[in-house]
Amino acid sequence: MRFFFESSTINYKMRHALAVELNKLYPESKFAAIDTSHSHEVTRYLKAQEDIHYEFIDDYVNLCNGSLKEEADYGLLAEFEKTAPEKSLWFFVAMDREWGYQFCKGVYLPASYIQQINSPENIWRVASGLIKYYKKVLVDFKPDVFIPANGQNSMSCPIIYQLCDNHNVLCVVPEIVRTQNYMVLTGNRQYLFEQVDNTCRKLIRKEMAMDMSAGEKIYNELMADLENEKYFNVSRIDHFKFNSPWLQFLFLSVKSIVSQLKRWFSEAPRRKSDTIFKQTGGIRTLFHNIFFSVLIHFRRVQLMNPKFYQLFDQKEKYIYFPLHSTNEYSTQVQGTMWIDQLQIAQALAKSIPYDWKVIVKEHPGILLWRVRPSLFYEEIKKYSNVKLVKTDLS
Numbered sequence: 001m002r003f004f005f006e007s008s009t010i011n012y013k014m015r016h017a018l019a020v021e022l023n024k025l026y027p028e029s030k031f032a033a034i035d036t037s038h039s040h041e042v043t044r045y046l047k048a049q050e051d052i053h054y055e056f057i058d059d060y061v062n063l064c065n066g067s068l069k070e071e072a073d074y075g076l077l078a079e080f081e082k083t084a085p086e087k088s089l090w091f092f093v094a095m096d097r098e099w100g101y102q103f104c105k106g107v108y109l110p111a112s113y114i115q116q117i118n119s120p121e122n123i124w125r126v127a128s129g130l131i132k133y134y135k136k137v138l139v140d141f142k143p144d145v146f147i148p149a150n151g152q153n154s155m156s157c158p159i160i161y162q163l164c165d166n167h168n169v170l171c172v173v174p175e176i177v178r179t180q181n182y183m184v185l186t187g188n189r190q191y192l193f194e195q196v197d198n199t200c201r202k203l204i205r206k207e208m209a210m211d212m213s214a215g216e217k218i219y220n221e222l223m224a225d226l227e228n229e230k231y232f233n234v235s236r237i238d239h240f241k242f243n244s245p246w247l248q249f250l251f252l253s254v255k256s257i258v259s260q261l262k263r264w265f266s267e268a269p270r271r272k273s274d275t276i277f278k279q280t281g282g283i284r285t286l287f288h289n290i291f292f293s294v295l296i297h298f299r300r301v302q303l304m305n306p307k308f309y310q311l312f313d314q315k316e317k318y319i320y321f322p323l324h325s326t327n328e329y330s331t332q333v334q335g336t337m338w339i340d341q342l343q344i345a346q347a348l349a350k351s352i353p354y355d356w357k358v359i360v361k362e363h364p365g366i367l368l369w370r371v372r373p374s375l376f377y378e379e380i381k382k383y384s385n386v387k388l389v390k391t392d393l394s
Contacts, residue, residue, distance in 0.1 A: 001026040004143040006160070008152055009037040012045060015147065018174060020051045032141050036060040036149060036156075055141070058133075060156075067129025068122060077124060080131050084162050089127060094336050096155040097327045099123050105340035107326040108295065108371040111288045130159050138167045146171045150189065153332040161189050178233040179222065190334050237304070237364045237392060245301045256293035260286070296371045303367055303391055308377075310387040318357040318387075321348055325365040326372075342379050349383045358386045361393060 003022055007015045015033075023029050032055045035042035043057050081089050094103040098115040100123075134156070137143070148160045150173050164171035175191065176183050186193055202208040225231040242248040264286050302308055323341055324330045331339050338344055348358045360380055366372060380388045 001029040001145070002141060002143045003029060003031050003145050003147065004137055004141060005031070005033040005147050006149040006156070007033050007035060007037075007042045007046075008149040009039075009041055010151070011149060012037070012042040014174075015149075016046065016049065016051070018147070023052050030055055030141075032056050032058075032137070032143070034058045034060055034063075034137075036152060036154075063129055063133055064126050067126045068117075070125060070129065072121065072124035073128045073132070074124070076128055076131060080159075080162070083166055084158075089124075091336060092127070092155045092158045093123055094339065095153060095158060095332045097153040097332060099126060099155060101327075103339055104327045104332075106342060106372055106376045108292055108373060109327070110292050111285045113327075127155060127159070130156050131163070134160055134163050135167075138163060138169055143169060145169075148173065150175070150333065151329050153327055153329060157189060157333060176233065180225075180231045180233075182218075237367050240300050240304050240367055242304075245304065249297050249301050252297045253294045256297065257290055260290045260293055264289070292371065299371050300367050303362060306390060309390045310381065312359065312387065312389040312393060316357050317353075317355060318359045319348065319352060320359045320361070321345060322361050323363050323366075325363045325370050327370075342376065345380055345386060346383070349386050352385065356385070358383075360386060360388050362388075362391045364391055367391070 001022070003019060005015050005019060012035075019031050023031070031052055033042070033046060035046075035057055037043075038061060040059065043059065046054055046057050077089060081087065084092070086092075093100040097104060097109070097113055099118050101109055101114050101118070138146075146160060146164050146169055148157060148171065150157055161171055163169075171187050173186050173189070173191075174183055175186065184191075184193070188194075199208075199210075203210060321344065324335070326339065326341070331341070345358060345360055352358060377388060380386055
């Protein structure tokens with residue numbers, strides 16, 4: 001068996017551990033990888049380990065840099081676009097939070113997320129390079145299984161899936177289900193599970209018999225651990241409930257400004273380096289980073305204030321719309337056409353009976369690592385039949 005791994009800064013140790021287990025299941029297997037981290041952390045780790053041998057470990061940053069120095073192959077792009085169900089490569093670009101950041105709505109992005117050279121010509125140069133590279137891997141290395149790094153919110157993700165489909169190569173994603181000791185495998189970038197859906201339908205229609213004891217055991221374990229905070233991977237916001245929120249805001253803001261200034265001077269060599277991930281050296285970038293770091297503390301104080309929200313009446317007839325954290329895999333890749341969640345809230349508001357409400361609740365992760373513009377919340381509150389309720393409401 002031949003396995004190709006796309007490894008990122010976050011998942012590379014887990015992916016390597018998976019490779020070790022696969023090698024036990026399928027002895028004499030061949031492994032290869034591409035390092036998508038910005039600091040070659042994955043490459044250093046994989047070369048230092050002695051568990052298994054990787055045939056080659058390529059570098060994603062070098063791949064993109066090399067692609068920018070070549071002309072885009074528009075013939076290749078047109079041919080590839082025809083094979084995609086969406087029939088538009090812009091659909092793929094919109095999934096990329098660096099090259100397609102203009103499609104991200106309802107979020108402030110730090111300068112490090114924003115690709116400074118995202119002209120259409122450069123986007124198509126990089127897209128051409130990605131298609132050529134992954135096509136070459138499929139033809140030359142001939143993997144039986146391709147394991148991409150979905151969560152990068154990159155156009156490489158849909159390109160990999162489409163090329164694997166074109167070459168009849170199994171594309172598999174191991175993904176956590178935010179529940180301790182469980183994970184899932186899927187070959188679908190939308191994280192759909194046709195085998196589960198079909199089995200459930202057959203069970204409901206009583207078209208098949210199945211031993212339910214294993215599922216019942218898992219269910220009972222989950223229910224018994226509902227009160228265990230460590231059992232589920234969730235975002236906790238209780239530690240943001242300060243006695244003096246504005247004093248805390250001033251302290252954290254000053255701390256953030258000092259931190260950004262230190263970082264600005266320490267990253268001076270990186271701004272001068274020849275890499276696609278460098279930030280512009282202008283003073284505007286420094287002010288952008290300072291503004292972002294202060295705004296995130298201000299928004300936390302705002303979102304933890306009960307007066308910021310509308311009252312929730314449990315007796316009302318309502319539908320519940322929990323917001324997703326932007327930009328994340330759920331919005332960029334799974335919900336590409338609906339990245340702008342204000343469109344969803346508006347569509348729901350136009351689709352409910354006259355005596356119903358749409359209840360919107362913010363994702364708690366927004367208080368941890370994302371910042372929305374104030375206009376986002378103001379827009380939600382404008383609708384007479386939509387209510388924005390407390391983030392920590394049960």
